[in-house]
Amino acid sequence: MPEDLYLGIDGGQSHTEAVIADGDGNVVGRGRAGPSNHAEQPGGRERLRRAVVESVERALEIVEKPSLKEVTFAAAHCAMTGGAEFKEEVIASILRARHLKVGHDAPAALAGSLAGGPGVVVIAGTGAVSYGENSRGESAQSGGWGHLFGDEGSAYWIAKEGVRRAMIAEDCLLGRTNLRASALTHFQKTSLRVLALSVYGEEISRDQLATFAETVHAAALSDDTVAHDIISEAGKSLAALAGVVISKLYSDSEIAPVAYVGGVFRGELARQSFAAALDEQTPHAHVVAPRFDPAIGALLLSYRAAGVKLSDELLSNLSERGEV
Incomplete structure (x- = not known):
């Protein structure tokens, strides 16, 4: 398993998608699960937890240590639709990362669409x-x-x-x-x-x-x-x-x-x-x-949080698996 893994999650109204890559932009796994919106409704927090766990574990299936409990990500960015404030507590109890950010979905969509540019x-x-x-x-x-x-x-x-x-x-x-x-x-x-x-x-x-x-x-x-x-x-x-x-x-x-x-x-x-x-x-x-989908956009924001430069080489590596 690569020493450092970076995680991006796009949590939407139709599905939740996770993408995992190494520090050079090589995607090692993708996983998709159910929607993670409406977390404020009865049963919503459990639905959010299930969507995040299932999407990440499916992305980890090809990695040597597929159990989510065994992985500490170098950085993880979770882009959530419908507001992120009350979701941070739930997600922080699931994911271990040296840099963890739970934010709104729009910045990740922008980062993915324009490869991190304005x-x-x-x-x-x-x-x-x-x-x-x-x-x-x-x-x-x-x-x-x-x-x-x-x-x-x-x-x-x-x-x-x-x-x-x-x-x-x-x-x-x-x-x-x-x-x-x-x-x-x-x-x-x-x-x-x-x-x-x-x-x-x-x-x-x-x-x-x-x-x-x-x-x-x-x-x-x-x-x-x-x-x-x-x-x-x-x-x-x-x-x-x-x-x-x-x-x-x-x-x-x-x-x-x-x-x-x-x-x-x-x-x-x-x-x-x-x-x-x-x-x-x-x-x-x-x-x-x-250029890229919102899940890759969330991944790019995780790189940025960890101080990883979004070089042409990194973006080129991502293009092999992540272009829209």
Whole structure:
């Protein structure tokens, strides 16, 4: 087993991913487990503990000493969605590391996307948030208010709008759309009223509702104008989040690199809508594809905490296993 091991964890609403590497950027293991969000809910702390333990132990399977109890990491960075403050106690009881940091997920997403460099990232998964850092060490965030108060452009928002506009169309208050039939098929319900009751009664969770976003995107690609409008609006909302962060960190004469992360951006139309809206709203922004995923981003932050230089050689080694 390498003498020094570094750990990065990306704890999200859909899954928790751990990546372990040596001091030169050679990845020795990856592991994935269930979600680690909603830790404040009943049973949430145990769910968080289980997700972290399972993801790290799966990453350690190919290392000579696979037991988590036998490993002290040189550094570990845990990037957690939905706030990190109350999660630190749980994670500190699980992991042993000379440098341990439990933080929010956005800085890790930025670090991964831009390989540790300054810029802005927009995260559009179940929720939506933008975060940035400039070369002067300043940082800013926009969005991230959750599904009740924000998250415009997120998978949840796209899915909710898809169902909502299908309901409006059923009341003959909106143009023709196939979203009604698509929603009933996706959620296996007999009517939109039954679907609504299932959502209000929490038979369908927020995360489950968000899965309908992919169907809305597919409908948009099939020339469903109602679905197309939803994806277009999502792109504009996400671009607006980035624009707020850029305005706080960059002057109009500075080029602002902007990367994107999250399931919404797997959709080509969503990416195109986002890029076009950002170019119109903030001309000095430069959209770039993410280099590494957020788990690698958390790993990069663990290196930084331990004083390890993010050299070209280290990043090249990571590229062999970690590029998006």
